[in-house]
Amino acid sequence: xxxxxxxxxxxxxxxxxxxxxxxxxxxxxxxxxxxxxxxxxxxxxxxxxxxxxxxxxxxxxxxxxxxxxxxxx
Numbered sequence: 001x002x003x004x005x006x007x008x009x010x011x012x013x014x015x016x017x018x019x020x021x022x023x024x025x026x027x028x029x030x031x032x033x034x035x036x037x038x039x040x041x042x043x044x045x046x047x048x049x050x051x052x053x054x055x056x057x058x059x060x061x062x063x064x065x066x067x068x069x070x071x072x073x
Contacts, residue, residue: 001028019054026050 001024010020027037027050037043 022054022057023050026053029053 001021006020006024007017009015009024010017013020015023027046030046030049031037035042035046035049037046
């Protein structure tokens with residue numbers, strides 16, 4: 001993954017660079033566990049799962065930050 005390519009994709013997709021990198025990491029992790037994107041259906045499934053993984057991580061992070069009285073580093 002190159003930072004230049006991630007930045008281009010983020011601009012094209014209207015996303016923040018950090019969000020694009022998170023999607024690329026999720027996409028790479030899906031490849032590592034055996035998913036393929038060589039067909040249109042496979043690609044759509046990987047995009048769906050990548051977005052789901054990023055969204056779930058963001059929700060968990062937001063919930064952790066919202067807990068009153070819990071100190072964060």
